[in-house]
Amino acid sequence: MTFTEKTHAFIAAQFYLRLNEAFGEKGVGTFIHATQYYAGQRGRRMAQRALRDGKELTYETYMQYGEWINTPEIIESESSNQSSVEEISPNYVIRITRCPWHLQFQEMGLTEAGHEYCKHLDSAICRGFNPYLTYQVEQTLHKSDCCIHRILDTNFTTTPNVVKKKEYLRGFEYHCAHSYWAYNEVAAAVWGGRGETVNAKVLADFAEKYGQEASDVLSSYRYANFNVC
Secondary structure, eight states: OOOOHHHHHHHHHHHHHHHHHHHTHHHHHHHHHHHHHHHHHHHHHHHHHHHHTTOOOOHHHHHHTOSOOOOHHHHHTTOSOEEEEEEOSSSEEEEEEEOHHHHHHHHTTOHHHHHHHHHHHHHHHHHHHOTTSOEEEEEOTTTSSSEEEEETTOOOSSOOOOOOOGGGOOOHHHHHHHHHHHHHHHHHHHHHHHHHHHHHHHHHHHHHHHOHHHHHHHHTTTTOOTTOO
């Protein structure tokens, strides 16, 4: 199978569903913490590559060192990300009107899960990259007509270079495996054996949806170190 943005969203959605089912509001808190943990790892990998290249950890660098672009399958289905820049100074403001993660959560009937995921994800990636940058998600597509992301005090005088470095992009097989194992690690740390039960259920849900071969791909990343680039 082909791993895409929507596959990636499915994993997070199922963890929200299973954690909430098992632990209620405490499970939702665990989901939020796991989302932030996952996102922080992504941001730190981006920073490591930037530092190796001799770059300052500015917001412009952050945009260039992102690890993904929309997949051909998502582009062809006309569900790829659509956004516009509303302001570049003193803050950098992005308005997002279409997103495959939003569509996947919506198709699964998990609006609240999508809202919690998107509310915490990007700000945590940015903190992982550089905790002195302030990234705010003011609203999400799950509860509004668009997402609004605001990065404070960028003070750009010209439109920044937002072209991502192709050599540092990672495929969605990697991103899906990272997502599963980050949530897995946190669920087990917080809830012990009961968390392991949640992890097994999510992996079974994934196999039911996408097939055992795809599930085995996730399992093959069990010992990957997602903290380093």
